[in-house]
Amino acid sequence: MHFDEILCVIGGFGKFQKLLYVWICAPQIFLAFHMFVSIFTGAVPPHLCRPTWSSADAPSSSNYNLSLLSFSDGWTQLSCSTFLNHSSLGDGLSAGSCQGGWEYSQETFQNTIVTEWDLVCDNAKLNNMGSSIYMSGLLVGAVLYGHLADKYGRRIIILVNLAIQAVFGVGAAFAPNFYVYTALRFVLGTSISGVIMNAFVLGTEWTGPKQRMLAGIITDYAFGCGYILLAGMAYLIRDWRKLQLAISAPGFLFIFYVWVLPKSARWLMASDRKEEAWELIQRAAQMNGNPLSKDLEMQQVYKVEEKTEVKKKHSFIDLVRTPKMRRHSLIVFYLWFANVLVYYGLSLNISDFEMNIYLTQLIFGLVEMPARTITLFTLNRSRKISQLAFLAVGGTACLLTVFIPNELSVIKTGLAMVGKFGITASLSIIYVYSAEVFPTVIRQNGIGIGSMCARTGGVLAPMLYLLKGISPRAPMLLCGLCPLLGSVLTLLLPETANTPLPDTIEDVEGPNLSEEDGGVNPVVDSQTSLKKMESCSIQADR
Template structure:
């Protein structure tokens, strides 16, 4: 029996798996906190130089600077407005900040304005670089040391360094700590997702990605309320980090991936874990599996390397396509998010709506994925690309129409992101799954880092960013059609399985086992199945 048959036999989405999903969803709420908190902790409130005019006059001067040819200087220069003109002046007396919205931020504490405003942007870039480093490092570690170990390690490091960031004595220490937190976020995301995927039967494994996305969206919306109540950046940083200590019980409740244990020749541990899962689900582990030397696919011991992703022809083609899809998805997602951030005047309500709008996109994915991963990926990317191109036809004096079209694009790219997690995990074999997702995530982070640069082209020609977004997504939609269909197919365990995908057919007797909710077969039937395989 292969592993997917065993999962189905013991209840592929039973009580054991549902409890596991609770454990992998809870950290996603904290991830959303850490990912989005800089919107509040790093905000730049209205400010003025000591002895300068009031905040209102200062804000008018900034508005005047926005429409001047010196737009690019706004972030790095100091503007002063008097009765007749706006001019550039230094500020040697120190800064005074408007505290109506924020009691304090990293900007107000370390004066990251005027000639130091670039440091705030640099800090954000370093944080994104941490996400990139973590996606590679923790992905490779998980294939070697196991999903559970790296997940627990990432949560522990995220909590400790997140709390430490709240007590940073200076900006440099703060940036270093945020870099580490960013790296651990990638470790939690990819390991929680893969752990859920590898414990879920064929027809329900898409839930591993989508359900965790819903939890992330819930955290996205909840952060707005937390930040609204806590206006001091240090207290807010502490409030989003300290709850991680409550997850210490994960040491006792989060299981290993039995699939990973088998792929690494740790059969005794895998069988004991499968027996426990069967017991929790009210099933019986097939007798042929209960012996340590049972014949289960995917038991070869090997060390995975990044180069293994491109050594064979079919794996190479699929890997390169997936890398491109990840890059484009994240690039367009961040660019559109930055573009629609100007829709509302209330920062807290705007961020709440941004989290809310992603719920229907991910809900639609739940409906389409059971039919086809490949078509879902292609259609949602095409939707996002067409929406971006259609924005070129909307006049600039119709902001409501532009906003509506931008939201359609964000809807499409959000759904596409939900699909790509599931699709990638199903295409890469077990021995390379974590490494493949880690490197794919690295390309995604490259897209995130590049997004602000692409958005800056809007100052030169407003059509260029939209052309890039639209054409890149349409190209990705076409490339996705060259990938294999993975819906209702067993996961490949080795590179050979992936290369021979078209030759792999579910055995005839597996039909009734394909459904997670099928009644548990009796012992004689299990012995009959074991004898056939």
């Protein structure tokens, strides 16, 4: 509460915070590049098995067309099989494995990791596994750098991860084989997670309560801009190594962040480094045009509260110890998982919609802008209904694509866009909603485990399309059913819009909760906290 009161005096979103968000948003563009570049670097162009016949058996035309699977002289070629002569086999057509390698169409892509390392047919699963390993890096990074940021601070972790991102991103452009490339991308994934998570936290910790939702959406817009720009870059750069280098090398320019990126004063105060925190607060106040007196330092920063109660220590076990808390936690964890699974399931497999891949990527990126904007108008009315409605829209649209024939690719892609719209909006909401569902004493644990569930969904997303071996409709069927289930489960969550945040587990469970079940004496007066926040808002308006 003390730091929020200070922010109200110095300005919750003044010039200092606006400049901070410039520094935070700039890397978000490059994070989007790295997140979705595999759509193009790992694309599978049309390919056919290279012929290995002798000169006597060769077909009359050696200049065959990759778009054709048959020739007028009776020869047939399959993408994973060698040439076979119909006349010698009669009706009993059989195919041998491809021994001579593959010929790839260069109509759309000059070169991809698939064409360079032949990740097709028997090796096709390696491509999907590579994407999943990259997503595993995001999971490891969320766990590792979340802990390190709490220990060493947000700023240093952001700087370290920006450096890792540049070095390993450029290194991936020169990878000698698929396995080295995948290992480099894994480390790159850990750094992406470290930057995304800690940049968001750094911005939030410097922003006043009234502006936090808007500030969080600003970073989403920057990520969306990167999503859109990637389509243009990939269209102009058709070689995967050059494209990987183009999105990675500019990362070295972020070296100047060493001098301009501020630390988190809130974290410094929590770490008992109050003098350093006060210097930052004074600098922010000066930049915002609200210089502070020394009295505020003595009254707010160095103030020592007398505490008569003994605080109960909490752990992640408290998320599932009591009935309501268990129900809320499990539902929120599932919503994180389902949102990210479907978001990346749609985003990373746009080639499945059989339209121009660059145009589809551009439209998918453009869809993100209105999807994130609309949440600004719906969230303050109702978190619960907003979450429920957008999950229902996204799930229903994805489910309808199952019933659209492949010939109607425009309609199928249009429905996928609507699905992407709903899921993107839902994903923006879950950040805010989950932070308000968990009480203060276990909020960080709840958000941390929710993030792990989200990354698990990200790991599984590239593997969704391996389900095509079971049924061509299976991936989109799953993308439809998972959000619809989440929409139904959202009905069991509380409404948190325009209500005070719960501080203790007892605030969630009610007054009948015993101390043995995780209840504590209500030493924190929620009404007093609410009045302080209202006072803060009044000061900010003035």
